[in-house]
Amino acid sequence: MSFNKIPKDDTQHQNHLDGAVNNLNNDLQEEASRAGFDNVLQRWIEDVKEVNNPELHQIVVDLQALKAHFNSGTIDHKLVGQLMGRLGENTLKAAIFAENPNTAQRVTNLGEALLKAAKQVQNPNVNSTPEQDLKNSNG
Numbered sequence: 001m002s003f004n005k006i007p008k009d010d011t012q013h014q015n016h017l018d019g020a021v022n023n024l025n026n027d028l029q030e031e032a033s034r035a036g037f038d039n040v041l042q043r044w045i046e047d048v049k050e051v052n053n054p055e056l057h058q059i060v061v062d063l064q065a066l067k068a069h070f071n072s073g074t075i076d077h078k079l080v081g082q083l084m085g086r087l088g089e090n091t092l093k094a095a096i097f098a099e100n101p102n103t104a105q106r107v108t109n110l111g112e113a114l115l116k117a118a119k120q121v122q123n124p125n126v127n128s129t130p131e132q133d134l135k136n137s138n139g
Helices: 010-025 028-033 035-051 054-071 077-097 101-122 130-138
Strands: none
Touching (some): 010 035, 010 101, 035 054, 077 101
């Protein structure tokens, strides 16, 4: 029996989710330059595909686009920010599909980390407060 055929349990999915959140909470540009980051994205893609839910198709598409973009060697902050923002929104919505409450919480945490990372990618030199964010979005 191949190890690839053994279905992942919730603990493995939760570990992948925790790992992805940690990656997003670190310096994303630095994380993206590390060799292992490609593997993180690939595991994430495989985990989402394994759920086999058509509602999650856009997440897979955006993850594949993000992975390809990071592999290109140059980072378009606007594109990465847009992809991560959409991933964050769709990931938050996807939390309802998690059967295990611990997994659902981790999916929610991941969605929030993606949204935060999307803002940081689009405004890398800004450590803004919510008040500044509001002012910038209305400006």
